[in-house]
């Protein structure tokens with residue numbers, strides 16, 4: 001009798017152990033990744049772009065800046081390709097960075113790298129430190145520091161021709177419009193999230209929830225920001241909607257979020273949009289959130305669908321077999 005009790009106690013303990021092991025990965029997934037995104041490095045990339053001067057579509061300055069961006073991405077190990085298109089007789093180029101050129105990465109991280117030229121209503125954005133360089137700078141730093149195992153989840157796209165709306169008959173967001181028009185059905189369906197960075201470097205950065213963005217994806221990002229203690233930057237109120245490079249993705253049915261400072265800062269679309277209006281701290285806040293977002297997606301994809309349910313099924317089967325064995329042992333006595 002004592003022997004049987006010990007046996008069933010041991011069996012119970014083993015069953016509990018197995019079930020705990022099976023459920024464990026679900027909890028592990030909640031452990032925060034500690035971001036290593038470096039705002040100072042990102043700020044350096046911002047200044048390096050501004051050093052080329054104003055960078056409107058079709059300009060030599062933009063072409064030189066494009067080479068610099070491509071060189072940096074390649075030096076971090078990414079494969080770079082150029083997507084050429086012509087708009088209003090101007091040669092425009094989107095820059096695409098992929099870790100593995102064969103893969104259909106579920107996350108697209110985007111920013112525009114052109115700056116606004118002078119027009120009738122405003123002098124343009126000059127060197128475009130915040131409006132242009134900030135988003136690109138952040139993606140370059142992410143390209144450098146993302147853990148290698150999560151890089152294949154990401155495609156980095158830097159759009160041309162975003163910011164010339166209302167000048168010489170131009171419309172806004174032409175680079176992203178062209179990029180989305182070139183996606184086939186398979187690729188379109190494989191993108192789970194598009195995150196757009198636009199004007200994310202201001203010293204007093206405040207990012208409200210942009211109203212046209214996909215609510216669930218936006219809430220996920222705001223939740224990460226809150227966990228990291230950044231709710232003074234990622235504020236919980238709605239602004240917009242804004243016409244920006246996330247729109248063509250939304251129109252194609254792809255979940256997309258625009259991270260953009262609204263209301264726009266006073267130097268927006270003026271020659272005062274210079275590096276001194278931006279800070280490494282602001283870049284680091286948003287960079288940290290994006291880094292955690294990507295790394296969490298990687299761990300969800302590897303832990304959730306594979307290990308955990310299989311372990312659970314195995315645990316249940318083992319428990320059932322043990323119960324049958326106990327019952328059989330009792331019957332035999």
Ligand SMILES: [Zn+2]
Pocket residue numbers: 116125131163269
């Ligand atoms: Zn702009």
